[in-house]
Amino acid sequence: MAIASRRRRFTVEEYHRLGEAGILREDDRVELIDGEIIEMTPIGERHALSVIHLNNVLARGLEGRALVSPQNPLRLGPHSEPQPDLVLLPPSLNRFPSAPDALLVIEVADTSLAYDRDTKLPRYARAGIPEAWIVDLEGHAVEVHRTPGPTGYGDVRRLGRGAFVSPAAFPDLRLAVDEILGPAR
Secondary structure (H helix, E strand, O other): OOOOOOOOOOOHHHHHHHHHOOOOOOOOOEEEEOOEEEEOOOOOHHHHHHHHHHHHHHHHHOOOOOEEEEOOOOEOEOOEEOOOOEEEEOOOOOOOOEHHHOOEEEEEEOOOHHHHHHHHHHHHHHOOOOEEEEEEOOOOEEEEEEEEEOOEEEEEEEEEOOOEEOOOOOOOOOEEHHHHHOOOO
16 A cells, blocks of 8 residues: 655744754755745855845945845745845834835846746745846846736846846836846856
């Protein structure tokens, strides 16, 4: 007689308890997606520099109007807590951030484009996050995803070098795609 195996989904609370118990360490590169603990790819030099640069650009441009949260957890629901590269949050936030707090989520993709686009962005859309960007370092473009819905974002634009983009929550902040991507390689 064959016995079917079942996967065990973790809740966000259980995931945190794994960290508190030392099973997951603070330096483990993991995130919780749909109850599964997913190992994230290592951060490469180009990715790190892009996040650092974009963090500084956003922090300067939005000083006092938004908090810029780099590579910190964002609770999407009871079974998901990804770690986006950057999240814009209300300046008055005084608790652990969750999906309704996120004004913009940004994923920087060097080697993770398919995972960011096919796994993370649909979950951001289902959670109601109004806008998500993918900074595609390899493709030299910024994908702007707006109008969230149950199957993903309804409005997707891909902007290359020479274009400009503004977060929907801050239309006065005009960013050059060239500035976001950094020097051409």
